[in-house]
Each structure stands twice: as C-alpha cells, then as structure tokens.
Amino acid sequence: MRFPEAVRFPVRTSRAARTTGAAAPAPGAGHPGPAIPGSGRSGARRRTTLTAVALAALLPLSACGGSGDGGGNASGKVGGSLTFQTWNLRAGYQDYFTALIADFEKRYPGTEVKWVDQPAERYADKISADAAAGTLPDVVNVSPDLAAPLAKAGLALDLDKEPAAAKYAKEYLPGAWAGNRVPGLGGTYAFPWYLNTGPLFYNKALFTKAGLDPEKPPRTYDELFSYARTIAERTRGKVATLANVPTIEDFGRYGARLMNEKGDGFAFNDAKGVELLTQYVKLYRAGALDGQALTATPESSGQKFLTQAVAMNPGSALDLGNFKKSAPTLYRNIGITDQITSTGKANMYVMGLAVNSATRNKATAIAFAHFVTDARNQMSFAKRAAIFPSTQGSLDDPYFTRQDGSDTARVRVASAKSLKTAVNYTPVLFSDQMKTALGNEVARALQGKQSPQQALDAAVKACDQLLRQS
Amino acid sequence: MTTPTAATPTTTGPPAGRVSRIRRHLPFTPWLFALPGLAVAAAFVLYPFGSTVANAFTDRRTLVAGQWVGAANFQEMARDPVFWTALRNSVLYLVGVVPALVLLPLLLALLVRRQIPGITFFRGAFYTPVVASVVVVGLIWVWLLDDRGLVNSLLETVGIGKVGFLSDQWLLLLSAMFVTVWKGLGYYMIIYLSALANVPRELHEAAAVDGAGPVRRFLAVTVPAVRSTMVLVGALSSVAAFKVFSEVYLLAGPTGGPAGEDTTLVMLVQRTGTGLTGRVGYASALSVVVFVITLALMLIVLRAGRKEDA
Numbered sequence: 001m002r003f004p005e006a007v008r009f010p011v012r013t014s015r016a017a018r019t020t021g022a023a024a025p026a027p028g029a030g031h032p033g034p035a036i037p038g039s040g041r042s043g044a045r046r047r048t049t050l051t052a053v054a055l056a057a058l059l060p061l062s063a064c065g066g067s068g069d070g071g072g073n074a075s076g077k078v079g080g081s082l083t084f085q086t087w088n089l090r091a092g093y094q095d096y097f098t099a100l101i102a103d104f105e106k107r108y109p110g111t112e113v114k115w116v117d118q119p120a121e122r123y124a125d126k127i128s129a130d131a132a133a134g135t136l137p138d139v140v141n142v143s144p145d146l147a148a149p150l151a152k153a154g155l156a157l158d159l160d161k162e163p164a165a166a167k168y169a170k171e172y173l174p175g176a177w178a179g180n181r182v183p184g185l186g187g188t189y190a191f192p193w194y195l196n197t198g199p200l201f202y203n204k205a206l207f208t209k210a211g212l213d214p215e216k217p218p219r220t221y222d223e224l225f226s227y228a229r230t231i232a233e234r235t236r237g238k239v240a241t242l243a244n245v246p247t248i249e250d251f252g253r254y255g256a257r258l259m260n261e262k263g264d265g266f267a268f269n270d271a272k273g274v275e276l277l278t279q280y281v282k283l284y285r286a287g288a289l290d291g292q293a294l295t296a297t298p299e300s301s302g303q304k305f306l307t308q309a310v311a312m313n314p315g316s317a318l319d320l321g322n323f324k325k326s327a328p329t330l331y332r333n334i335g336i337t338d339q340i341t342s343t344g345k346a347n348m349y350v351m352g353l354a355v356n357s358a359t360r361n362k363a364t365a366i367a368f369a370h371f372v373t374d375a376r377n378q379m380s381f382a383k384r385a386a387i388f389p390s391t392q393g394s395l396d397d398p399y400f401t402r403q404d405g406s407d408t409a410r411v412r413v414a415s416a417k418s419l420k421t422a423v424n425y426t427p428v429l430f431s432d433q434m435k436t437a438l439g440n441e442v443a444r445a446l447q448g449k450q451s452p453q454q455a456l457d458a459a460v461k462a463c464d465q466l467l468r469q470s
Numbered sequence: 471m472t473t474p475t476a477a478t479p480t481t482t483g484p485p486a487g488r489v490s491r492i493r494r495h496l497p498f499t500p501w502l503f504a505l506p507g508l509a510v511a512a513a514f515v516l517y518p519f520g521s522t523v524a525n526a527f528t529d530r531r532t533l534v535a536g537q538w539v540g541a542a543n544f545q546e547m548a549r550d551p552v553f554w555t556a557l558r559n560s561v562l563y564l565v566g567v568v569p570a571l572v573l574l575p576l577l578l579a580l581l582v583r584r585q586i587p588g589i590t591f592f593r594g595a596f597y598t599p600v601v602a603s604v605v606v607v608g609l610i611w612v613w614l615l616d617d618r619g620l621v622n623s624l625l626e627t628v629g630i631g632k633v634g635f636l637s638d639q640w641l642l643l644l645s646a647m648f649v650t651v652w653k654g655l656g657y658y659m660i661i662y663l664s665a666l667a668n669v670p671r672e673l674h675e676a677a678a679v680d681g682a683g684p685v686r687r688f689l690a691v692t693v694p695a696v697r698s699t700m701v702l703v704g705a706l707s708s709v710a711a712f713k714v715f716s717e718v719y720l721l722a723g724p725t726g727g728p729a730g731e732d733t734t735l736v737m738l739v740q741r742t743g744t745g746l747t748g749r750v751g752y753a754s755a756l757s758v759v760v761f762v763i764t765l766a767l768m769l770i771v772l773r774a775g776r777k778e779d780a
Contacts, residue, residue, distance in 0.1 A: 128532045128746045149746035153533035291617050291637045294728035309618055431747040436725055443729035470531065470747040 075164050076363040079110035082138035084368065087351075089141075090117035096384055104371050111364055124432065131155050138359040139369045142190055144428040147354050148182045149470065151189040157355040157362070158187035165191075165355070165366045171375065176390035179350040179424050183263025190352030191373045192390035194381065197348040197415050197422050198316030200340060201323075205333040206311040210234040217337040221254065224312075224340055225279050228288035231311055237287035243301035243310040245293050245442045246280055248435065252425030255342040259427050266427075266463045268438075269456035272342075277445055277452035284446040294443040306330060314339065317411040318386040336411060338418065348422035350390070386412070388419055395419060429467060437462040525754035532748040543755035553756070555731060556738040559643060559718075563734060564711045564767075566647045567654075571707040572700055574651065575658035580692070582659070583666055597656035604653065608720025611649050612636065615721070636721060639731040646717040646732070653717075654710070658703050665699035666692070701775030708767045713760065715740065735760050 089097065101113045116137065118126045124146055130136045136155055150156040159165040168191070169177050176192035204214035210231040218224040228241035248268065252258050256273035259266055283289050290296065290310050305313035306327045323331040339346045353369040355362070371377065378389035383399065386408075394400075400416035403409050438459045445455035501508075526543060530536025547553045582593045599607060614620050615635035622632045635645045669692065677687045693700075715736040718726070726733030726741070733741075735756065743753025 122744075124745045128744070128748065131533055131746070146746060149533060155533065291632075291634055294637065295642075295723035295725055297723055300723070307618065432745050433741065433747065433749075436730070436741060439725050440730040443725070447729060449729070466747070469529075469749055 073363060078108045078364045078367045080361045080364055081112040081114060082359065082361050082364050082368060083114045083116060084139045084372075085137040085141060086115070086117045087123050087141040088117065088120040093381075093384060096381060100372065100377060104368055107371075108364070108367065111368075113368060134358070136356045136358070138356050138361060138365040139372075140354045140356065141193070142352050142354045144180050144190070144350055144352065144424060145426060145430060147180050147190045147352060148428040149431075150354060151182045151185055151187070152470070155357055156189040157357040157359075157366075158189060159191065159355070160187045162362075162366065164363065165370070168370050171392060172373075172390050173392060175423070176350060180352050180354075180428070182428055183259070190354040191369045193351040193353050193373045194378065194385070194387040195348050195350055195390050195419055195422075196316055196387050197339070197346050197419055198314060198319070199336045199338060199411055199414060200312060201305065201315050201319065202312045202335040202337060203305070203308055203310075203330060203333055204335045205329075206231065206235075206239050206308065207335070210239065210311075214333075214335060217335055218340065219337065221276075221279070221340055221342060225283060228283050229286050232283075232286045232288040239311055240290040240293075240304075240309065241288050241311045242283070243290040243293055243304040243313060244296040244298070245289070245439060245446060246276055248427070248430055248438060249347050249425040251276060252423070253339070253341045253343060253345075253347055258425065259429075263429075265467070266460045269453070269460045273456050274452045277442060277456060280442070281446055281448075281452060285448075289446075294446060316386065317408055317415060320408050320411060321386075334407070336407065336414075338414065343423075344421070346418040346422040347425050348419055350424050351387075388416055429470070430463070431466060431470060433466050434463040437466065522754045522757050525751050526758045527755075528751045529749075530751040530754075532744075532746055532750055536751050539751070543752050544759075546752065547755060547759065552730065552733065552738060553735075556726075556733045556735045559732060560712050560714070560735045562643065563647060563650075563714050563718075564708060566644070567650050567711040567714075568704060568707050570647075570651045571654050571658055571711075572704050575655050575703070576662045576692075576696065576700070578655060578659045579662035579666055580688070583663055596659055599653045600656040602653075604716040605720065607649065607653055608717060611645070612721060615645055637728065639728055642722050642727050642732050643718070646714070646721045649717045649721065650711065650714060654707065658707070661699060661703060662696060665696040669695040698775065701771060704775075705768050705771040708771055709764050712764055712767060 084101070086097065097115055101115055104113060105111050127136070127140065127142070127146060127150070131150060131153065136150075140150075142150065142156075147156055151158070157165065159169070169188070172192045176195060177188060179192060180188050180190040182189060200217070202217050207214040207217075207227075211234055212227060212230060218227045224241075231239055231241050246254075248258065251268045251273050254272055254276040256276065257267045257270050280289070284293070290301075290304055292300070292304075296304075301310070301313055302315070302319070304310045305315075306323070308327075308330055320331075320334070323334055341347075353373055355365045355369050359365045373390070375389065375391035375394050378391050379394055379397065379399075381387065382389050382394070388395065388400070395416045399412075401413060403413055441450075441455040441459035441462070444450050445452050450458070525536065527538060527540060528536030529539045529542070578596060582589055582596065612619075616622070617632055617634070617637070621635065625631065625633055633641065635641050673691045673695070674687055677691050682690060713736050714734055718732055718734050719737060719740075722732040724741075726737050739753050739756045739760065742749050742756065
C-alpha cells in the first residue's frame with residue numbers, strides 16, 4: 001500500500017508509559033509486620049516480601065486499560081483520558097497534532113489525550129502486538145486492510161451500530177465512509193480520515209531519448225504498452241518504462257473483478273486479469289520492465305524513477321517536492337499525466353481512525369476520532385500535508401479547485417477532481433500475505449515458468465485459502 | 471604485646487545463632503543469587519519457547535485464539551512447496567557460509583596478529599562490519615550490487631557487462647552469503663586471535679627447525695592448536711547461517727527474491743506469523759522445525775569436534 005511520503009519516514013517514538021500506578025509502593029511493603037509467635041522474624045519478613053512481590057506483579061495489570069469517568073457508555077459524558085496512535089506523523093506534523101489535541105482538551109475540559117506515534121515500518125505488527133496483548137490504544141490510525149482484521153476480531157467499534165458515532169456518517173463522502181466496511185460483517189469500522197491519490201509521473205528526457213513526443217504521454221493501456229516497448233527497443237533495453245510488476249490495484253484499475261459478489265473469494269483470474277498479466281509478460285520479455293521489477297517495492301520503484309532508471313512511475317503531489325530537492329535534473333524534465341485506468345475511476349488510498357471497542361472511555365474516544373476527522377481539522381491538515389480531506393464539500397474548497405500556476409497546484413487540483421469518483425481498489429480483506437502470494441505468482445508468469453492464467457489461478461487459490469484461514 | 475590465642479577467632483566471628491541461620495539458608499543462597507537471571511530467562515526464553523511449542527499444535531491466529539489441531543500444521547508443512555524452497559535455501563546458506571566463516575577468519579587472524587606498524591588500523595577495519603548495523607550494511611550492498619550500482623558499472627567498464635546480482639535467484643542468494651561472510655569475518659577473526667595467542671611459539675620454532683614450511687606449519691601446528699576454536703566457530707556460524715534473515719530480506723526484498731525463490735526458513739516464519747492476519751500456529755510449527763534442525767546441527771558439530779579431540 002502506498003502512503004503519503006510523510007508517513008514513510010521511519011521515525012521511532014517512545015511509547016508513553018501506561019502503567020503509571022505500577023511504581024507505587026504497596027501499602028506496608030518493606031515494613032516488617034508484627035512478629036507472630038513461633039514464626040520468627042525471618043518468616044514474617046519472607047511473607048511480607050512475598051506479599052510485596054505479588055502486589056507489585058498485580059499492580060501493572062490493574063493499571064491496564066483506559067481511565068476516566070466516561071465509562072463504556074458511548075452517549076456518556078466526554079471526559080477522562082485516552083490514547084491516540086498515529087502512523088508515522090510525528091516527524092512532520094508534531095506542531096499540528098499538539099495544537100489539535102490542545103484544542104480538543106480545551107473544548108472538552110477534563111479530557112486528556114496521550115498521543116503516541118509509531119514508525120511506518122512494521123506498523124501492522126505493532127498494532128497486532130497491542131491488539132493481542134489487550135493494549136490497543138483507544139483511537140488508532142488505520143488503513144482499511146488493518147481495520148478489517150480488527151473488526152473481525154471484535155476489536156474495532158462498529159460505528160454504524162453506535163448512534164453516537166453513526167450520526168456523523170453524513171459529514172463524510174459516502175465512498176469514504178463505506179471504505180471501512182468489511183465484506184461479510186456489515187458495519188463501518190473507522191472514521192474516514194485523509195485520502196490520497198496522484199498522477200502518473202514520466203521523464204520527458206527519457207521519452208525524447210526514445211524518440212517519443214514528451215508532450216504526448218500515454219493515456220490508455222494500449223498506448224502505455226506500446227510506448228514501453230518503443231522505449232525498450234530504441235534504448236536497446238537500457239531504459240525501462242515501469243519498475244514494478246502489477247499489483248492488486250493495477251488489476252482493479254485495468255478492469256479485472258477483484259472479489260466475487262458475496263465478498264468471500266477472489267476473482268482477479270478473470271479474462272481482464274489474464275489480459276493484463278499477458279501484456280506484462282510481453283513487456284518483461286521486451287525489457288520494458290526494470291530488471292529488478294520482480295522484487296520491487298513501492299519505495300524501490302520510486303528510487304528507480306528518481307535515479308532516472310525508469311521512465312514512468314505513479315506518485316502524489318508530495319513527490320514533486322521530493323523530486324525538486326533530491327533530483328533537480330529529473331524535476332526539470334518531469335512530465336505529469338493522469339492515472340491510466342480502464343474503468344474511468346482513479347485509485348485512491350484511504351486512512352481512517354478506528355475506535356477500540358474495548359475502550360473504557362467510549363464517548364470521549366468517539367468524540368476525539370470525530371474531532372480529528374471533522375471538516376475543519378481535515379482541511380487544516382490537508383493544507384500542511386498534501387493530502388485530501390474525506391469530508392463532504394471539502395474538495396470544493398478553492399484550495400482544491402484553483403490553479404496558481406505551479407506544478408504542485410496542478411497536481412493537487414487534478415487529484416482532487418479525480419477523487420470525486422476514485423475507488424480504493426485494494427480489497428479490505430487483502431492482507432500482506434496475499435500481496436506476497438500474488439506477487440510471487442505474477443513473478444513466475446513473468447519468468448515464463450507458468451502461463452498468466454495458471455499464475456492467476458494459483459494466486460486466487462492461495463489468497464482464498466489465506467482468507468479462509470484469517 | 472599480646473599474642474593471639476585459640477580463643478581469638480571465636481570472639482571475632484559471627485555469633486552462634488547467626489551461623490546456624492546462615493547454615494539453614496545455605497542451600498537456598500545460590501538460588502537467590504540466580505533468581506533474577508532465572509526470572510528473566512523464564513519470562514523471555516522459557517515461557518515464549520513453551521508457548522511456541524504449544525501454539526505449533528493449534529490453528530491460532532494473531533487475533534484469534536486457536537484450537538488444538540494435532541500435527542495438522544506439520545502435515546501442511548510437508549505439502550507446502552514454499553516450506554521446501556525455504557528449507558533448501560537455508561541448507562544452501564549453511565553449506566555456503568560455514569566453511570568460509572571457519573577458514574577465512576583464521577587466515578585473516580594469522581595475517582593481522584603480526585606486530586607491524588599500522589596493523590591496528592587493519593584489525594579495526596576488518597572488525598568494522600561487525601559493529602555496523604546489519605540494515606546499513608544491507609543497504610550499502612544493495613546500492614553496490616544494483617543494476618546501476620558500482621559493481622555493475624565496473625563490470626561494464628571492463629567489458630563483462632551487467633550481472634543481475636539482485637534479480638537472479640541464485641546470484642541473489644550468493645550475494646547474501648557473501649554479505650554474511652563479509653560481515654562475520656571480523657567477529658570470528660577476534661575469536662581466532664585469542665586462540666592463536668595461546669599457541670606456544672616454541673612449537674612453530676621447532677617445526678621450522680625441522681624444515682617445515684609455512685603451509686606445513688599451518689597444517690601441523692596451527693590447525694591442531696586451534697581445532698577446538700574451529701569447532702566453536704563452526705557451531706556458532708552454523709546456527710547463525712541457518713537462522714539467516716536480515717541479509718536475504720534486505721537484498722531480496724519482502725517477497726524473498728524473484729517469485730519468493732530466495733525465501734529462507736526464518737523469513738517464512740516472519741512472513742507467515744506476523745501482521746494482523748498472521749497464522750501464529752503454522753509459524754510456530756515452522757519455528758519448532760527450525761529449532762530442532764538448529765539443535766541437531768549444534769550436536770553434530772560438537773560431536774564431530776569431540777571425536778577429533780579423542
């Protein structure tokens with residue numbers, strides 16, 4: 001899954017201690033009690049020590065969970081403390097979140113928000129460790145594929161069933177609210193937060209080198225495949241067009257059906273899926289894919305584009321700043337075009353805030369999750385972070401509709417426009433293990449070890465099995 | 471001047487009651503000293519180990535408590551082609567890395583043990599990869615071995631052309647082995663240096679007097695003298711090689727190389743058992759297999775060493 005550049009920096013932040021009561025001495029611990037006849041002083045001391053050890057062991061357990069006077073009632077009073085976890089946002093946006101939390105605490109006197117931020121790397125592992133240990137924060141930053149397993153395990157609050165949360169549904173874009181629905185479960189399991197999408201960047205200098213018109217980028221898949229073959233032929237394989245193999249989003253964007261109607265099985269091995277993979281096999285053989293495409297990650301693909309090893313790469317408005325700073329030569333030759341789709345709908349990435357269903361401070365957690373994701377605060381965040389709000393009407397703000405002559409504004413306006421019809425193609429049930437299974441089968445097809453149909457059949461079979469086992 | 475009498479010790483020693491208390495507690499005293507260490511080992515080694523073995527017989531997932539499934543995980547493993555690929559790669563890693571890590575550091579230690587001007591710099595240089603973060607080392611080698619990296623540029627300059635160090639299944643595994651050996655050389659070199667310091671100089675001198683050349687002296691004097699250290703290095707490097715993760719992960723990526731063909735057993739454990747949808751039961755069964763193989767390797771190496779000593 002691709003996230004805004006800002007959330008990829010692996011900034012490690014220490015987690016606030018939650019067992020504040022653990023260090024408190026047990027009453028009487030360390031003081032020998034009155035001597036018991038016949039037991040002797042050492043026996044009394046041993047018992048006291050054992051009692052102290054037992055209490056010290058139990059105290060941290062008693063300190064687990066939220067605190068406050070809101071209780072488990074969602075319509076109760078907003079107050080008390082809660083923990084809010086974000087996904088690699090402290091490095092770039094500490095001031096924003098500090099002010100946001102101060103605003104909330106001012107609006108709801110008696111509340112206290114403890115903000116923790118986790119690095120981008122292994123974020124899912126951190127959440128799973130917390131979830132398994134029963135220490136999931138009260139409000140957690142999640143993507144839909146992280147919200148789904150939490151929902152299945154009953155750890156994410158169903159916002160549709162909770163009137164205190166459901167009343168906010170109309171404030172968000174319908175597609176964004178539905179983005180955190182889980183097939184087979186019903187309900188919505190996270191407040192929609194920020195959205196992201198982006199154009200397709202291309203390197204005009206490499207287009208020129210291959211004899212292509214740099215002002216006429218490909219707009220359809222047929223054009224893309226044709227351009228890619230031309231670039232490979234004319235540069236004698238020295239320049240590849242794309243740096244990665246097709247992912248689940250690519251199959252969705254090409255028009256393959258990703259899941260069956262019931263939502264209990266995958267279906268991307270249909271005719272469109274096979275057609276796309278067949279095209280990629282041809283591209284790989286022609287040298288139009290980078291030599292290391294079979295092991296590429298979104299980060300390594302971005303790096304290949306940055307070093308001008310490949311001619312095209314998807315990205316976001318934030319990447320422009322990165323190009324300008326890290327690769328000025330590339331920036332001077334950068335071309336920007338729309339995402340290529342067969343469906344007419346661009347791909348988008350959705351972030352959300354899930355409320356821990358076991359929070360002892362439900363009313364406060366719901367109020368805070370809504371506060372962070374309301375139109376005013378999302379707009380404020382969007383202006384700092386080059387992301388897009390998921391609230392109704394926000395994308396009509398002049399900030400997202402008016403050009404100012406800069407490339408950044410051009411990308412922002414085009415992206416905001418495409419978001420109105422965009423789709424999160426990645427199924428919420430598509431786990432990391434499934435991504436690996438699909439990637440490996442696709443790689444086998446590209447290596448010629450199996451046909452595209454065999455590869456996709458095997459991938460669907462593996463993903464279905466993982467789905468049943470999840 | 472007073473002369474000490476026989477009564478003196480009794481007047482300066484502990485009172486009789488305290489002595490009896492000390493004697494009464496004597497059997498527990500060592501345990502009390504060991505208690506902190508035992509508690510840490512119990513909490514962070516024994517309990518997780520026991521828990522892993524128990525989980526290996528369940529279908530536990532990250533967020534779902536599992537049910538007893540008997541040997542089903544092990545049966546599934548036997549049918550899983552990815553497991554056999556991972557086992558093959560781990561064994562190849564072992565075969566490729568261990569001989570190099572037993573022999574090369576010994577030769578390196580022989581080179582740097584001489585007291586010549588500037589030798590401290592070389593000792594430090596050889597040891598630097600050991601203290602460097604494996605992630606940093608991995609990234610440096612990714613840049614070096616990339617299609618457009620320094621190594622390929624040099625190869626192109628001399629007319630050999632590009633080599634797919636990071637795109638070919640076998641070259642990728644060999645590259646990861648090379649990084650492991652390169653990073654481990656300094657560590658084992660230090661172990662050998664301490665062993666070589668204990669080899670009596672007279673033995674070498676006597677052998678030289680008898681007409682033995684450098685190779686003969688190495689085989690007849692040095693190797694027998696450091697044989698037990700070689701066994702130790704063999705055991706340590708075998709376990710480390712079989713449990714390799716970082717080098718392959720960094721060079722081959724999260725997929726485990728093209729089509730996952732470079733996946734090792736520990737990578738498979740990580741991929742299977744982590745994340746919100748992780749199959750903890752199956753990953754635990756894989757871990758148990760890794761443990762059994764590692765234990766067997768240790769025993770084989772140690773037994774081989776003992777036989778040679780006999």
